[in-house]
Amino acid sequence: MRFLGRVDYAPTFKAMKEFALSRPPDGRDELWICEHPPVFTLGLAGRAEHVLAPGTIAVVPTDRGGQVTYHGPGQVVAYPLIDLRRRGLYVKEYVYRLEEAALRTLAHFGVTGHRVAGAPGMYVRLDDPCGHAMLPQRPRQRMSGSPAPVPDFSGLGKIAALGIKVSNYRAYHGLALNVAMDMEPFSRINPCGYAGLRTVDLATIGVPTTWDEAAHELAAHLSRLLSA
Numbered sequence: 001m002r003f004l005g006r007v008d009y010a011p012t013f014k015a016m017k018e019f020a021l022s023r024p025p026d027g028r029d030e031l032w033i034c035e036h037p038p039v040f041t042l043g044l045a046g047r048a049e050h051v052l053a054p055g056t057i058a059v060v061p062t063d064r065g066g067q068v069t070y071h072g073p074g075q076v077v078a079y080p081l082i083d084l085r086r087r088g089l090y091v092k093e094y095v096y097r098l099e100e101a102a103l104r105t106l107a108h109f110g111v112t113g114h115r116v117a118g119a120p121g122m123y124v125r126l127d128d129p130c131g132h133a134m135l136p137q138r139p140r141q142r143m144s145g146s147p148a149p150v151p152d153f154s155g156l157g158k159i160a161a162l163g164i165k166v167s168n169y170r171a172y173h174g175l176a177l178n179v180a181m182d183m184e185p186f187s188r189i190n191p192c193g194y195a196g197l198r199t200v201d202l203a204t205i206g207v208p209t210t211w212d213e214a215a216h217e218l219a220a221h222l223s224r225l226l227s228a
Contacts, residue, residue, distance in 0.1 A: 004034035020172040036071040064163040064173040067193030074181035085169035101221035119151035122160035157200035
């Protein structure tokens with residue numbers, strides 16, 4: 001586990017990609033925890049029209065999945081650099097465990113996080129972030145061949161984003177949890193490609209905590225869930 005502090009995005013992206021793809025088969029897995037100066041990152045599916053008004057904030061293309069998101073001070077970013085085959089994890093299970101780590105971190109702060117069908121990441125009820133009622137738009141089992149659900153973000157705010165890349169069973173990129181940020185830059189994009197999607201952080205929903213506390217809590221849950 002490595003706590004990197006605040007580091008620029010582009011060299012960190014380059015370093016984790018090199019680590020993931022060039023290490024020997026018996027190389028040790030690592031978990032990098034950091035925050036970034038303001039930057040928009042565009043995934044492989046990203047479309048330019050979702051970047052509405054970047055202003056002076058750089059837009060960096062990446063090789064992760066997904067659309068556009070924002071990273072900035074006050075956000076905990078976790079990059080698990082692991083060999084999925086050696087861990088015995090399929091991609092779907094790996095994504096589930098990343099989301100579960102975010103859920104458990106939110107629970108530590110008394111917040112109920114939710115999954116939304118068809119939309120990776122973690123969401124909270126804006127009117128009741130601590131309530132335990134299940135979402136009607138939660139993921140459900142569907143019949144083989146049925147169409148994917150259209151995400152429904154009614155009454156929700158996104159508090160954690162997820163985007164990964166897997167090459168030759170090596171995973172990199174990861175998870176970002178919003179703790180206490182300047183949220184204005186999110187208004188300059190369609191977060192994750194969804195126009196009008198509200199983005200929140202722990203501070204917005206009334207949870208007073210520090211970056212360090214949230215970072216160590218998330219890192220602990222990731223370490224446990226990915227080592228199992």
